[in-house]
Amino acid sequence: MDSVIAPLCLFIPLNCNNNKKKSYYCYYNSNHILNISFKNKIRCSVPSSAGIFNLKKFTAVSFRYDHRHRRGSSSCLRRAVMDSSNSASSPDMQKPKIVTGPGGYVLEDVPHLSDYIPDLPTYPNPLQDNPAYSVVKQYFVHVDDTVPQKIVVHKDGPRGVHFRRAGPRQRVYFDSDEVHACIVTCGGLCPGLNTVIREIVCGLYHMYGVKKVLGIDGGYKGFYAKNTVHLDPKVVNDIHKRGGTILGTSRGGHDTSKIVDSIQDRGINQVYIIGGDGTQRGAAVIFEEIRRRGLKVSVAGIPKTIDNDIPVIDKSFGFDTAVEEAQRAINAAHVEADSIENGIGLVKLMGRYSGFIAMYATLASRDVDCCLIPESPFYLEGPGGLFEYIEKRLKENGHMVIVIAEGAGQELLSESIQSMTLKDASGNKLLQDVGLWISQRIKDYFSKQRKMPINLKYIDPTYMIRAIPSNASDNVYCTLLAQSVVHGAMAGYTGFTSGLVNGRQTYIPFYRIIEKRNGVVITDRMWARLLSSTNQPSFLCLKDSTEDTGDEEQSNQLLENGHCGEEGSLISKR
Numbered sequence: 001m002d003s004v005i006a007p008l009c010l011f012i013p014l015n016c017n018n019n020k021k022k023s024y025y026c027y028y029n030s031n032h033i034l035n036i037s038f039k040n041k042i043r044c045s046v047p048s049s050a051g052i053f054n055l056k057k058f059t060a061v062s063f064r065y066d067h068r069h070r071r072g073s074s075s076c077l078r079r080a081v082m083d084s085s086n087s088a089s090s091p092d093m094q095k096p097k098i099v100t101g102p103g104g105y106v107l108e109d110v111p112h113l114s115d116y117i118p119d120l121p122t123y124p125n126p127l128q129d130n131p132a133y134s135v136v137k138q139y140f141v142h143v144d145d146t147v148p149q150k151i152v153v154h155k156d157g158p159r160g161v162h163f164r165r166a167g168p169r170q171r172v173y174f175d176s177d178e179v180h181a182c183i184v185t186c187g188g189l190c191p192g193l194n195t196v197i198r199e200i201v202c203g204l205y206h207m208y209g210v211k212k213v214l215g216i217d218g219g220y221k222g223f224y225a226k227n228t229v230h231l232d233p234k235v236v237n238d239i240h241k242r243g244g245t246i247l248g249t250s251r252g253g254h255d256t257s258k259i260v261d262s263i264q265d266r267g268i269n270q271v272y273i274i275g276g277d278g279t280q281r282g283a284a285v286i287f288e289e290i291r292r293r294g295l296k297v298s299v300a301g302i303p304k305t306i307d308n309d310i311p312v313i314d315k316s317f318g319f320d321t322a323v324e325e326a327q328r329a330i331n332a333a334h335v336e337a338d339s340i341e342n343g344i345g346l347v348k349l350m351g352r353y354s355g356f357i358a359m360y361a362t363l364a365s366r367d368v369d370c371c372l373i374p375e376s377p378f379y380l381e382g383p384g385g386l387f388e389y390i391e392k393r394l395k396e397n398g399h400m401v402i403v404i405a406e407g408a409g410q411e412l413l414s415e416s417i418q419s420m421t422l423k424d425a426s427g428n429k430l431l432q433d434v435g436l437w438i439s440q441r442i443k444d445y446f447s448k449q450r451k452m453p454i455n456l457k458y459i460d461p462t463y464m465i466r467a468i469p470s471n472a473s474d475n476v477y478c479t480l481l482a483q484s485v486v487h488g489a490m491a492g493y494t495g496f497t498s499g500l501v502n503g504r505q506t507y508i509p510f511y512r513i514i515e516k517r518n519g520v521v522i523t524d525r526m527w528a529r530l531l532s533s534t535n536q537p538s539f540l541c542l543k544d545s546t547e548d549t550g551d552e553e554q555s556n557q558l559l560e561n562g563h564c565g566e567e568g569s570l571i572s573k574r
């Protein structure tokens with residue numbers, strides 16, 4: 001094994017350490033020369049033959065100059081990656097941590113700081129002395145506790161994939177005084193963002209005695225282009241009562257090396273990243289860069305998306321609040337439609353690629369006659385089409401309510417409107433307004449082709465359902481997520497997202513969260529329930545629904561989520 005011992009203390013020439021705000025990195029180049037650099041500009045080189053290092057095949061390891069150990073004219077570098085066979089840049093480190101056991105047991109484990117930094121000191125968990133927690137029997141989570149992804153299993157089937165159970169560990173990898181945490185929020189708004197921020201700050205402060213917490217202003221770009229704010233329990237005390245995020249958010253602006261430079265320069269060692277699928281992708285590359293540089297920095301994600309499109313987890317926070325708020329719009333649409341002859345109430349709800357909000361709002365409301373989502377293609381004219389169904393409903397009932405997700409029918413829009421390929425700053429496709437488009441098509445059809453007077457009221461509560469504070473149950477959920485993520489980072493886990501799986505808090509490796517997008521499975525029972533509640537056409541001919549569509553994603557989801565045969569779980573996305 002090409003084992004290399006770096007000295008705990010390294011003397012840096014005087015001209016390199018005269019500014020406390022600067023960070024110095026040391027890289028071994030291919031000739032085994034130690035390069036000391038500031039912001040990637042090499043300042044001086046020390047040949048390994050100086051006898052300090054015993055280097056063999058050792059590349060791309062970085063050290064952070066630690067100002068706290070500065071003594072006179074000499075400086076001390078933190079002991080970092082020592083073993084080239086286990087170095088942060090080794091391909092082995094990039095592989096998922098899979099642990100297998102008897103009966104087809106699989107643990108998809110999360111990375112740990114000790115995977116790439118040996119000999120890290122541990123400390124007793126300060127919670128053991130906290131009067132609030134010390135009375136709780138078995139408060140600490142057993143190291144071997146894991147949570148199954150599939151809870152519906154057959155007698156002879158494999159035990160399947162598991163995730164590490166979240167919660168406080170007996171020993172932690174950070175001394176409380178050493179922790180310098182930061183929190184960032186990215187992507188679109190979602191009810192509960194402020195609650196998660198509040199509970200991370202309060203969790204760090206009250207459970208672990210951490211006093212240094214920074215808020216990054218305005219999403220990823222805030223790391224290098226904006227100011228930071230100090231956060232403590234007093235600052236965040238009331239923020240859960242407000243919608244939005246006190247930190248601000250943004251799309252785009254993810255520059256990995258600038259972000260990690262900023263983390264290093266500020267001496268941050270716990271990074272809490274709240275955001276959706278794009279944000280978690282960004283978090284994964286930040287984690288990889290941090291690991292490549294061999295830094296003792298935990299990177300933890302908290303999944304956020306109003307669209308509920310993040311896989312593996314039961315649901316995302318703020319989703320229930322959004323569905324509840326959507327009820328108000330649907331109710332208004334129903335009242336309007338019911339009060340006039342041939343009234344049609346049309347409500348557009350969020351859901352770029354996934355129709356969960358529309359589906360759950362429809363199911364909850366019972367006033368909706370037709371729900372249109374991106375996962376279920378539909379057509380307007382001809383037998384079995386939307387227009388035919390609207391006419392039938394109006395004749396039967398005198399009014400009707402339609403809910404449409406913003407991503408539904410986009411293929412129809414691009415046929416009639418010249419296709420636009422505009423994208424937002426994060427690269428997400430900008431959608432055309434399906435609500436306005438379909439309103440016009442319905443009006444045109446009934447006035448011009450059917451000569452039938454209708455009264456259509458279009459309600460677009462898009463931003464109203466995500467700009468509000470979270471409701472009571474989402475507040476509790478946000479608290480559990482925030483505390484789980486704090487326990488995980490303190491325990492030295494990194495490169496993970498904290499999420500609810502089958503009702504239990506878990507740590508999920510980033511690659512599982514970002515590998516695919518979750519959507520409504522239209523061959524699933526939940527969609528069948530919706531169809532039977534609205535009585536709308538499925539817009540599928542019999543051939544389509546019985547034929548194997550070859551959509552592996554959908555069939556996998558059906559099996560993976562334990563949907564077959566499982567009844568009664570309110571939190572699963574069935």
Ligand SMILES: Nc1ncnc2c1ncn2[C@@H]1O[C@H](COP(=O)(O)OP(=O)(O)OP(=O)(O)O)[C@@H](O)[C@H]1O
Nearest residue numbers: 187188251252254275276277278279281282305426
């Ligand atoms: N593949 C990626 N690699 C690195 N960063 C990314 C990637 N995708 C997105 N990001 C960054 O993540 C941030 C948020 O992404 P995005 O705007 O897609 O929102 P999101 O997190 O998916 O949330 P939502 O879609 O729920 O609003 C942006 O700053 C974007 O630059």
Ligand SMILES: O=P(O)(O)OC[C@H]1O[C@](O)(CO)[C@@H](O)[C@@H]1O
Nearest residue numbers: 188189305306307350351352424
């Ligand atoms: O207008 P913005 O802020 O980009 O957000 C709109 C998008 O955000 C989402 O709510 C996802 O966060 C999508 O449903 C929607 O398309």
Ligand SMILES: [Mg+2]
Nearest residue numbers: 187276277278
């Ligand atoms: Mg997204």
